[in-house]
Amino acid sequence: MLGPVEVCGPLGRAGLTGVRQRSVVAVLALRAGTPVPVDRLVDVLWGDDPPRTAVRSLHSYVARVRQALADCGMPGALVTKPGGYQLDASVDAERFERTRDLTLWRGEPLGGTELFGWGRAEIGRLREQRIVALEAYWAQRLDRQDAIGELERLVVSHPTRERLTGLLMRALHLDGRHADALEAFQRLRSRLADELGADPGPELSALHTAVLRRDPALQSTTPRSHTTRPAQLPARAGHFTGRATELAALAGLPPIVVVSGVAGVGKTTFAVEWAHRVADRFPDGQVFLDLQRLTPAQALTEVLHALGVPADRTPADPAALYRTLTHGKRLLIVLDDVRRARDVLPLVPGDQGNLLLVTSRDTLSALGTHHAVHTVRLGLLTEPEAHDLLAGILGAPRVHAESGATAALAVHCGLLPLALRIAAARLAVRPGRIADLVRELTRNDPLDVLAVDGDDRTVRTVFASAHRTLSPQAAWLFRVLGEHPGASFPADLADALGPGLDELVASHLVSEVGNGRYALHDLIRLFARQSGDLGDGVQRLLDRYLTVVHAANDVLNPRHDLVTRPRCDDLPFTADRVEVLAHLDAERDTLLHVIRLAAKSGLREQTWQLAYLLTSYFEARGNWADRVEQCEHAVEAARALGDRRAEAEMLRGLGIALQMTSRIAEAMVVQRQALALVREAGDLRGEARLHNNIGNAHSELREFDLALESYQAAMRVHRAAGDEVGVALARRNLGYTCVRMGRPREAVEPLFAALETFRAKANPRLEAATLMSLGNAFHQLADRAPALRYFGDALRISREVTDHRFEADALAHLGVTQLALGDPVVAREHLTDALAVCRALGDRHREASALHHLAETELALDDLAAARDHLVAALAVRAQAPDGFEEASAHRTFADLEGRCGRWTEAARHWAQALRLFTSCRRS
Structure with missing residues (x-):
């Protein structure tokens, strides 16, 4: 770098051809060991007006440089990083900055390159470092014979550099050339006056006076400073940690x-x-x-x-x-x-x-x-760094004695160094336990607790000083975002509320956490909530969520049409199902908290509408435990509004969520409450849907005759309402239940009829559900080839529409069918994939079933240890999603395993447990 750009590896010099390749190496070497973003590279290589092909050209140059490095024995030195590239190499410029070794220089820095912007600035920086090093070098060698000649050449190259002129004046004076020394000063003074309109500084002026007076002190070869050498750094903080x-x-x-x-x-x-x-x-x-x-x-x-x-x-x-x-x-x-x-x-x-x-x-x-x-x-400290900081202030023995309380204190302080230091200062002056301060932080406002008597630098005052510098728009947005209930929020939400996000980010009151999402530190969020009037901020925040989930619902399932809202062009997604689901996936952990906020704020209409419009998302993604609470808030809000239709719809949603979390008896109660409401209102479509749902609950309870009656009722009412898709759904459910009853031949006709309707109406999600039921019917008929075909089609469609629940079912059915066909290896692959999807969904019922089927597969492969692990896990998960028949089946498989291991007593115990559960299920 300190001359023409060259790379030397173990096998010799790299063959860098052309200005661009040398320039790429140069700018990456300037930041060696650090990723350089592509946009920064484009700026430095092409300047303010890069060609449209700049990024593509850059990739080409990088590829050629990478090959040249490999050829000289440096494979892997140039690596791709997220958004850019990084060069890992020893660089002479960095070595010079550490050692000031002038022998490293071979000419003009970064020779043979063409750089713009910050690249040119770096060339200037390296030149400056060289001249500073030369000044330091010659300052100690003024009595050398070649000093005057070298300093004169340097002064010609840098005619306004006062320190160089001062060194030349000293060298000339030492050589007895006092007039030449004074002339050097006059040349500099004239040049400064002409070019800068300035006089030489006080140090050089003092040297000029000393030369005029033939000051004996000038006989020393070490220059004497005539200016003050400031040393104003404050004392270091005690117990510096990390960084x-x-x-x-x-x-x-x-x-x-x-x-x-x-x-x-x-x-x-x-x-x-x-x-x-x-x-x-x-x-x-x-x-x-x-x-x-x-x-x-x-x-x-x-x-x-x-x-x-x-x-x-x-x-x-x-x-x-x-x-x-x-x-x-x-x-x-x-x-x-x-x-x-x-x-x-x-x-x-x-x-x-x-x-x-x-x-x-x-x-x-x-x-x-x-x-x-x-x-x-x-950024914030890591947990180990926070622990070390507290240990440094309080002493390791005290922190070690209360390690759990120390970890909790770090969490309550949000890993913020100031908060940790204030907490430690409070503990340092009182003998109480760390746990006592943690309890105080839990019970009281942490911003009040994190203060020390006699010190006005508290967490609250520090935040307040940052808040005071904000514009009025950014300050209002900050307060509203403080009310946002999630761990993070998307940029489009803040932009929809008003201007100011960039200002908040620049002020570090809001942090970008990746993927277009932002967050407030916990203590900053608490401060924001205490910082002033919100106006209609919370309502506007919730309205934005309503706008987004309404648009998402229109894409996922427009049949959910109880809520209408004006169209909005400012949406974070297009009308693409995959894109919509990806956006809601990113918001999934926030959705329940948003509905809680609406309920807590008394905004009842927003409460039930938000929950209602999310129905189609939960149908595709699951996570039913959150859905139960959402629907409970929605039912309460609709009831308080006196909106019987909304109440019935949200009772229906609550019933589905309860059923999906294996709370079947509770589901049946709320579905019947909803049925009474829709009948009172004369809502045929709602009544038919509820008959379907009640039938599903009967089917899960293995009350199959009652289930079939409910599906027949659903078909009648759907026909009366003119709802072809509803009729087809009831047929599909009827066929599904016939399969569960062990009557697959009776299932085939209604399932094919339902499939025809779903295809005609372009409803791929219900098409996939019907294909899975057909696959199960043919599996029971021991006709495995069509079963595999139907399951495969169901898997393909489920993935196309990104319905993870149906994807998990299709994978599990494929696994079970492959096992029946005698191919446990392929079966294990499908079931392992199914298990991963179930766990991502948080669906305990499906997870337990997948684990059980995996155990059966491992038995077929004679891997008894793996089979045991899966069965133990299956029964543990099943305890969270009770199903007597499924649990009995798992115990029966466990009995088979124990028998194969020769553990007959354990086998008998599992057989007895299986029999007890089967008997109990039949009685109920």
Whole structure:
């Protein structure tokens, strides 16, 4: 890098051909060991106007460079990372920054490349580092015979560099050439006046005076500083913990560093710690300024004072003097608690031998449009780091004695360093147990508890100072997002509420957590909820969810049409089923909390409508335990509104959810309540649906005759309502129940009739359900070839419509059929896949059945240990989803296993348990 760009590997020099290949290597080497995003690479290789083919061309160059590296013995050095590329190699430029070894230089840095933007800035930075190193080198060697000649050449190349001129003046004076020394000063003064309108700085002016007076001190070969060497760094924080990755990223001493992060994350602590670690590499001193209390003009004046400029000598344009004084120096300047990028700009040194370290709650992205900036984003501590911090302050024995309480304290503090330090400070001055403080945090407002008497820097005041800087729109959005009940929220939600998300992210009050989702730290969310008036914020938030789930329902199942809302173009998905389900999957953990928020806020209409519109999603995805509570809130809201039709519909939904969670008796009760309501209202369609659902409950209870009666009633009412799809659904359910009764021949005719209707009406989901029932019918008829075909078609359709519940069923049926055909290896593959889908759905009933069938498969493969593991797991899961017949079948298989192991007593026990369960089921 320190000359023409070259790569040397174990097998020799890499064959880099062309400017672009050398440029790719150069920019990746500038960030060696760190991923460089593709967009950053495009910017540096093509500038502000890249061709449309830039990304494709970049991939091509990378491929050729990768091959060249492999040829020279460095395979794997250039790796693909998410969104970019990374070069892992030893780089001479990085070695020079550590050692200041001038022999590493071979010419102009990054020779043979063509770079733009930050790449050119990096070339300038490397040049600056070289000249600073040369100055330091010759400052110690002024009495060498070649010193004057080398310094004169350097001054010609850098005619306004005061330190070089000063070194040349000293060397000339030592050589007895006093007039030449004074002439060198005059040349610089004239040049500065013509080009910058400035005079030489006080140090060089003092040297000029000393030469005029033939000061004996000038006979020393070591230059004497005539300016103040500031040492203003605050003391390090006690017990600094973690941040190893962030510290390592700064090993190369980039010229401008911005440390950003959420309030209380330890930005100042980190900056001061790192500044102390590298202070000896800045021999001209360290300046520290708190910009929360200073204007940029005041800050400039403070820096000048620190550099020895008297208060009465501060010029009208202090920025020019600042750049002059820092020119050719190695100063470390720390600006703490910066609010805006424009506050930093006047304080950027004129050359890059200095280092500017900035801390800010804002990312200060605008600073990067003016200068090359290295950003360090501090996140929360890890749990081990939080433990180490508390142990460092409180002592390892105390923390070890209450390890559980310590872990709980870290959680209550949200792994936020400031909160942890305040908690530790409270514990350090009182003898109580850590568990007592955890209990106090649990019972009281943590923002009140996390404070120390006599210290006004509390978690609340730190958050408040960040909140005060927000625009009114962002502050309102912050308060509303504080009410969002989920762990994260999508960007489209915040954008629909109003402007301000970018400002909140830049201020680190909101964090991006990936996949277009954002979150508030737990303590920040609590602060947001206490920060002022929301107006209609909660209602607007819930209305956005209603808009989104209404549009999703229109795609998934428009038959759920009790709720109508105006169309919206600002949606986070298109009318694609897969895309809709993916969006709702990302929101799945939030949906119940949103309905809880609606219920708690007294917004009854939003409560039941949200639950109703999510019906089609839960039909496709399951997770029925959450669905039970959703429907309970919806029933209560509809009942309070006096909306009998909505109440009946949500009772129906509650009944389905209860049935799917194996609470069949409760399901039957609420379905009959709903049936009474729809009959009273004369709702034929609703009545027919409820007959279907009641039939399903009877079927699950193995009350097959009652189930068939309900399905016949459903068909009659569906016909009266003119609902062909409803009639077909009742037929399908009737056929399904005939299969369960062991009467497959009676099932075939209604199932084929239902299949014809579903295909004609383009209802692939119910088509898949019917195909599975047909597969089961033919499986019972020992006609396995069509059974496999129907199950395979059902699996294909289920995956096309991303219905995971039917996908799990189809996989399980394929596995059972392959086992019956004598192919346990293929059966195990299908059943293993089925088990994974069931667990993702949280469907305990299906999970227990899949485990049982897997045990049967392992028995067929003579893997008795695996069979035992699956059976133990099946019975454990079955306890959470009771089904007497299924449990009896599992015990019967367990008896077979124990018999094959020669454990006859255990076999007899399982047979007895199976018999007891079968008998109990038949009686009931």
